[in-house]
Amino acid sequence: MNERNEASSMRPGxxxxxxxxxxxxxxxxxxxADGLAALLVDAVDSGASVGFLAPLERERAAAWWSGAAGARDVWAALDPAGRVLGAVTLVRDDKANGRHRGEIARLVVHRDARGQGLGRRLLAAAEAHAAATGLSLLVLDTQTDSPAERLYQGCGWTVAGTIPDYAADPAGTLCATTLYYKRLG
Structure with a gap:
């Protein structure tokens, strides 16, 4: 998929x-300030461990997205009215010895749109762009035993290991994190 192309699919119902x-x-x-912040707030409110504790204020979420602009590649899943239903970011490594790799971060889908393949499509778009722009390795981390693990494993990602008590979930409880990688091309 070309980085500026739009991919479409019908959502059931x-x-x-x-x-x-x-x-x-x-x-x-x-x-x-609107769609992306609301998406991040929804993710935290529904228990996703994406770097924030609950309750996440919309202003803080908006500030995070504003800071991500230009520092990360961002893909969004948009409904016909332009509402943001999901997003994913790709962070490139800027170290001289790591320019071949990137990190998938903040893959989130609004709870109203889950179960429709948007996470898989967002991930595929980021992976395709990474490969097309010369990256050969991607990494990510996710809360151990979260629903996201099924997605990553189903998309061909390999478990690199698990770190106990790595990050707090939105409620503040320390949880294990599983690291994944995927070779491209």
Whole structure:
């Protein structure tokens, strides 16, 4: 998929296609205060361990997205009205010896849109872009025993190991984190 192309698929029981789009830094900033912030707040409210404790204030979520603009590649899943249903970011390693790798971070899908393959499509878009732009290795981490692990394993990611008490979940409880990697190409 070309980095600016939009991919569509019909969502069961809902009108119109959901598009996966790579957002420009300007689009990330424009959507930070509304759609992207609401998405991140929803993820934390529904228990996703994505770096924030609950309750996550919308302003803090918007500030995080504004800071991500330009520092990360961002893809969003958009419904026909332009509502953000999901997002994923790709962070490139800027070290001289690590320019071949990147990190998938903040893969989130709004609870109203889960179970429709959006996470898989967002991940595929980021992976395809990474490969097309010369990256040969991706890494990510996720809370051990979370639903996200099924997604990553189903998409061909390999477990590298587990670290106990690595991060707190939204409620503040320390949880294990599983590290994954995927070779591209």
């Amino acid at each position: 809902r009108p119109g296609p959901t598009r996966i789009r790579r957002l420009t830094p300007e689009e990330v900033r424009e959507r930070a």
